[in-house]
Amino acid sequence: xxxxxxxxxxxxxxxxxxxxxxxxxxxxxxxxxxxxxxxxxxxxxxxxxxxxxxxxxxxxxxxxxxxxxxxxxxxxxxxxxxxxxxxxxxxxxxxxxxxxxxxxxxxxxxxxxxxxxxxxxxxxxxxxxxxxxxxxxxxxxxxxxxxxxxxxxxxxxxxxxxxxxxxxxxxxxxxxxxxxxxxxxxxxxxxxxxxxxxxxxxxxxxxxxxxxxxxxxxxxxxxxxxxxxxxxxxxxxxxxxxxxxxxxxxxxxxxxxxxxxxxxxxxxxxxxxxxxxxxxxxxxxxxxxxxxxxxxxxxxxxxxxxxxxxxxxxxxxxxxxxxxxxxxxxxxxxxxxx
Amino acid sequence: xxxxxxxxxxxxxxxxxxxxxxxxxxxxxxxxxxxxxxxxxxxxxxxxxxxxxxxxxxxxxxxxxxxxxxxxxxxxxxxxxxxxxxxxxxxxxxxxxxxxxxxxxxxxxxxxxxxxxxxxxxxxxxxxxxxxxxxxxxxxxxxxxxxxxxxxxxxxxxxxxxxxxxxxxxxxxxxxxxxxxxxxxxxxxxxxxxxxxxxxxxxxxxxxxxxxxxxxxxxxxxxxxxxxxxxxxxxxxxxxxxxxxxxxxxxxxxxxxxxxxxxxxxxxxxxxxxxxxxxxxxxxxxx
Numbered sequence: 209x210x211x212x213x214x215x216x217x218x219x220x221x222x223x224x225x226x227x228x229x230x231x232x233x234x235x236x237x238x239x240x241x242x243x244x245x246x247x248x249x250x251x252x253x254x255x256x257x258x259x260x261x262x263x264x265x266x267x268x269x270x271x272x273x274x275x276x277x278x279x280x281x282x283x284x285x286x287x288x289x290x291x292x293x294x295x296x297x298x299x300x301x302x303x304x305x306x307x308x309x310x311x312x313x314x315x316x317x318x319x320x321x322x323x324x325x326x327x328x329x330x331x332x333x334x335x336x337x338x339x340x341x342x343x344x345x346x347x348x349x350x351x352x353x354x355x356x357x358x359x360x361x362x363x364x365x366x367x368x369x370x371x372x373x374x375x376x377x378x379x380x381x382x383x384x385x386x387x388x389x390x391x392x393x394x395x396x397x398x399x400x401x402x403x404x405x406x407x408x409x410x411x412x413x414x415x416x417x418x419x420x421x422x423x424x425x426x427x428x429x430x431x432x433x434x435x436x437x438x439x440x441x442x443x444x445x446x447x448x449x450x451x452x453x454x455x456x457x458x459x460x461x462x463x464x465x466x467x468x469x470x471x472x473x474x475x476x477x478x479x480x481x482x483x484x485x486x487x488x489x490x491x492x493x494x495x496x497x498x499x500x501x502x503x504x505x506x507x508x509x510x511x512x513x514x515x516x517x518x519x520x521x522x523x524x525x526x527x528x529x530x531x532x533x534x535x536x537x538x539x540x541x542x543x544x545x546x
Numbered sequence: 547x548x549x550x551x552x553x554x555x556x557x558x559x560x561x562x563x564x565x566x567x568x569x570x571x572x573x574x575x576x577x578x579x580x581x582x583x584x585x586x587x588x589x590x591x592x593x594x595x596x597x598x599x600x601x602x603x604x605x606x607x608x609x610x611x612x613x614x615x616x617x618x619x620x621x622x623x624x625x626x627x628x629x630x631x632x633x634x635x636x637x638x639x640x641x642x643x644x645x646x647x648x649x650x651x652x653x654x655x656x657x658x659x660x661x662x663x664x665x666x667x668x669x670x671x672x673x674x675x676x677x678x679x680x681x682x683x684x685x686x687x688x689x690x691x692x693x694x695x696x697x698x699x700x701x702x703x704x705x706x707x708x709x710x711x712x713x714x715x716x717x718x719x720x721x722x723x724x725x726x727x728x729x730x731x732x733x734x735x736x737x738x739x740x741x742x743x744x745x746x747x748x749x750x751x752x753x754x755x756x757x758x759x760x761x762x763x764x765x766x767x768x769x770x771x772x773x774x775x776x777x778x779x780x781x782x783x784x785x786x787x788x789x790x791x792x793x794x795x796x797x798x799x800x801x802x803x804x805x806x807x808x809x810x811x812x813x814x815x816x817x818x819x820x821x822x823x824x825x826x827x828x829x830x831x832x833x
Contacts, residue, residue: 258655261659263655263659286661287661290659291655291656291659293656295651296651297653298653299579299583300651301583302579302582302583302586306579310575310576310578311660314575314657314662315660315661315662316568316661316662359656362660362661
């Protein structure tokens, strides 16, 4: 691997009408590995990918892929990247195989090379059986796999995945995750946009959190989580239990604050993030003769990080929160940059 | 770097070709894509097969009896020149719909992210549509022969008529392509095509002589490129014209068509009044 970063952007801006999709995006991605670009709807994730894939010209700033400028050396960039967009960009009426051969030939492979490569990828993505069927008969998961296969046909060194699992069922999602991990293991640099925190947590070695068109935090998932602090334990007591005694038991095991809720008979506390802490709490409560109905340990998640950094939750939770709150204003959603 | 099947390396060396040869190769790949769909779903060809068939039968047997030709002659023979023009022009909305669909599904974005020739996207589509137009021309000619239309001139002149019609149709395909790039949804393209191209075909001499139209409409019809093509085709087939007011256009257009096709100077395009036709925006001079 050379010194040249796989992806490099400097003060990238892009405006659509009144929407400032990118407002000075700075990003450096070394070769190899997966960068998760995490942000809510409208944060500028897709715009960033479209600029990097030479589909959009930035208003100002620079972007380079493997050292080639996306505006001035667009052809060079295109020969080294692959792009999988938010929806499967395929010809519905052609067979899966014909789609791959077509993309292969347009990626500068000869007809026989394209056919060979198509068969290889169809087998790899478990699509050989369906290869002769029109894409319109495919399930959502099959389409995404074929779409990903299409973006790999030219053996890209840098692959852009724009929300690759949005709308997929959990099974298909797991399959996509496995494929993405293997691609990274093979040495492809991946830039993955997602609004799913667990996806970024699971896949990405590095995460850049973006909001309103700029990076608000960068680091490994662990580094980002460390910004939020420790885990929280919640102990639900049996009705009639001694709340004060329970709080005292928990307090003995933690250095942080302990909250005792008399109405709900609930004790919550910050706990040091270490293995076995839940067992210790349960054991101590048991020997003090305090009966509990439930003990839960909530590890600090990227959700918390996200909430703290951007001031709002990720889209699916946001939607749920809107449902609960009824008329909650939703200022950050939507827009051309979504 | 590893050599696993999905790894980025080793890159296979792209075959060495000049950019023009790449363009031709890409156009061929994309045209083949459209043709492959036609082969899989022949019903998508209805707009050049069933539709002209219906129109020919409708005009020949429903309206035809009530349409007298000012200079006399067989209306069935008159009809085919116009039908040829209409049949080819009416494929343009299909071009628009197909392009809008490709854009809305993200396929055009995928093409744009590939190291391919960009102009091949439109060139491939329009080339494939030219093939559908050729099929349409064959259908119109076949139906025409069945209802009594005949070619009274030479093979060369008849070929020139079909060639002219296809060049005209190809130009029309590009208007469809323009429409496809401007509009946002396939539905809008479909409706826009109907709104634009239907009056274009009917306000012409394609189905009826223009003499019966009110003066202002007659002027539009006489200057309509569709009229020029229909008249030129009739002339080259040796079919009856609506002699009289529209005849000048017909003569001029067919003369221009012949000159073009044999490489001669593009001469004397003028409407019936004798005023010179402006070169720009005219179907014949566009191609």
